[in-house]
Each structure stands twice: as structure tokens, then as C-alpha cells.
Amino acid sequence: AQKITQTQPGMFVQEKEAVTLDCTYDTSDPSYGLFWYKQPSSGEMIFLIYQGSYDQQNATEGRYSLNFQKARKSANLVISASQLGDSAMYFCAMREGLYGGATNKLIFGTGTLLAVQP
Amino acid sequence: EADIYQTPRYLVIGTGKKITLECSQTMGHDKMYWYQQDPGMELHLIHYSYGVNSTEKGDLSSESTVSRIRTEHFPLTLESARPSHTSQYLCASSEASGGLASTAGTGELFFGEGSRLTVL
Numbered sequence: 741a742q743k744i745t746q747t748q749p750g751m752f753v754q755e756k757e758a759v760t761l762d763c764t765y766d767t768s769d770p771s772y773g774l775f776w777y778k779q780p781s782s783g784e785m786i787f788l789i790y791q792g793s794y795d796q797q798n799a800t801e802g803r804y805s806l807n808f809q810k811a812r813k814s815a816n817l818v819i820s821a822s823q824l825g826d827s828a829m830y831f832c833a834m835r836e837g838l839y840g841g842a843t844n845k846l847i848f849g850t851g852t853l854l855a856v857q858p
Numbered sequence: 859e860a861d862i863y864q865t866p867r868y869l870v871i872g873t874g875k876k877i878t879l880e881c882s883q884t885m886g887h888d889k890m891y892w893y894q895q896d897p898g899m900e901l902h903l904i905h906y907s908y909g910v911n912s913t914e915k916g917d918l919s920s921e922s923t924v925s926r927i928r929t930e931h932f933p934l935t936l937e938s939a940r941p942s943h944t945s946q947y948l949c950a951s952s953e954a955s956g957g958l959a960s961t962a963g964t965g966e967l968f969f970g971e972g973s974r975l976t977v978l
Binding site for chain 1: 891893898903917968
């Protein structure tokens with residue numbers, strides 16, 4: 741069964757420093773996609789970054805990068821130069837299903853609450 | 859920017875009432891989803907749809923029902939609300955899966971702002 745594990749319930753980081761949020765996953769499907777979402781206290785889910793299982797390079801989007809280690813089945817999110825507005829809940833998610841017939845459903849981890857301190 | 863809207867944002871209702879949570883998207887996406895999220899917890903898929911007249915149960919059992927009569931509209935209904943239904947309900951939509959390479963499109967889910975339901 742597919743599963744996403746986020747072992748850090750909460751993290752603190754000083755403003756302007758970098759922080760890594762951990763995510764490990766389990767799947768027997770060779771084709772999958774990994775996502776990170778941010779959920780501020782207002783409740784909406786904001787898409788941050790995506791990594792496909794066959795992508796050769798780690799994904800980057802502005803201050804966000806994804807440290808993809810396929811053999812270890814980990815997809816950690818790195819936020820550089822943290823800002824106060826980064827304080828939020830962060831969810832790692834995986835798309836299940838095969839290419840071409842994918843349901844495109846996402847399964848989510850339990851999340852990590854990040855607090856950025858001034 | 860995502861164009862997916864949920865109403866109401868907040869609803870407080872008594873036990874036994876019928877409620878409908880509305881979800882609409884203007885992106886022409888075929889796939890739509892309802893997730894349930896308790897405070898501080900992960901999201902659980904309760905319903906999804908591949909297109910008009912298609913609805914499927916998600917991974918988490920739910921007493922709610924959904925319908926998909928129009929592409930843009932995916933309402934969720936609870937016939938008789940109970941305190942155990944108190945939760946946040948998030949609607950989402952997506953294009954077809956992005957496939958293997960990120961350059962083909964990610965297939966990410968676009969979420970609405972959520973509907974926070976409290977049943978007294």
C-alpha cells in the first residue's frame with residue numbers, strides 16, 4: 741500500500757535561515773509523482789513543488805527545492821531564506837496510479853507545522 | 859491562479875439538518891475531488907469524479923454523497939448532519955495526470971479555500 745510519512749510534527753527556524761522538512765514514501769509502483777503543499781492558518785492548500793519519479797534532477801521553484809533521493813524513498817522539502825510568511829503547515833503528497841491511467845488521486849502525509857521566528 | 863470556489867466557508871448547524879457544500883471550478887477540469895481534514899491532521903479523500911456523471915468513493919468512508927451533473931460543479935451533501943461530521947471539507951480539481959516527466963505538466967490538484975463545518 742502507498743504511504744507518505746512525515747516524522748516532524750513541528751519545526752522552528754530563524755528568519756532568513758534554511759530549513760528542511762522531511763518526507764518519506766512507500767510505493768511499489770515505479771511511476772509516481774511527489775508534491776508539497778503549504779496550508780496557512782486560513783486553510784487553503786497552496787501547491788509548492790512537484791517531482792516526478794523519473795525526473796533526473798531535483799525540482800526547484802524559487803526558494804523551494806526538493807531533495808529527491810529515490811533509493812531512500814525520500815522527498816525532503818528545503819526552504820531557503822525563511823520568511824515570516826512561511827509559517828504554515830506543510831504537507832507532502834504522492835500521486836498514485838500508473839501513467840496514462842492515473843486516477844490522479846493524492847495521498848497526504850500528516851504534515852509538519854513550521855514556525856518561522858524573527 | 860486557481861479558480862475553484864467553495865461555499866459556505868463556515869457553517870454551524872444543528873444535528874439532523876441537511877447540508878450541501880458547494881464547489882465550482884472555472885478551469886474546465888474533468889477531475890474533481892473532496893477531501894476531509896480534521897484540525898491539524900492529514901487530508902483524507904472521501905469522493906472523486908473523473909467527469910460528468912462519474913462519482914467514486916474515496917479511501918475514507920463517508921456518509922456524504924456527491925453529484926457531478928456539470929463539469930464545473932461538484933456539490934457534497936449530508937442528508938442528516940451529526941457532530942461526528944464536524945470537520946473541514948476541501949474541494950479540488952485537476953487536469954489529466956502529468957505523466958512521468960515534470961515538463962509534461964504536474965497534474966497538481968488545485969484546492970478551494972475549504973468549508974469548515976461544525977455540527978452542534
